[in-house]
Amino acid sequence: MTIRAASSTRKATNITVDAALLAQAKALKINVSQASEAGLRQAVAEAEAGQWLRANSAALDSSNAYVERHGLPLARFRNF
Template sequence: MNVLYDKKASKKATNISLNSDLVRKAKLYGINLSQTLEVALERIVKEKEEKQWRKENRTAIEVQNRRVEKEGAFSDEFRRF
């Protein structure tokens, strides 16, 4: 399994600018800004890395798909669909 990032890495203090009213409302509801941003960043980074992987492997995937279309897959005899 590919590891997206080291979840045990130390935390880094970071300055960010956010809409003050949005921050006020988030605090009102007890939303943890650091945790929320970390979850959002993890999702975005994962999407970007998946997109990059597909781009880097596009040719190999296309070649394999053409081969399977032409020759079939080794497990075709076991398919139930």
């Protein structure tokens, strides 16, 4: 899943990072802003996925319990 900002507007911010890691990133000519944004984008996606799982856990549990009791609803049509 790719999360993109609604617009290309950027907001300056201050972050605190390990000094050695920052020096290594600069030595490797890594764009720290882009790398930070990519990491933040991934963290947001993971947090949203976890939030979705928590919000839908009852439905997932119910569906799994149904399949355990009755099998897959259309299993008789499977060709494998």
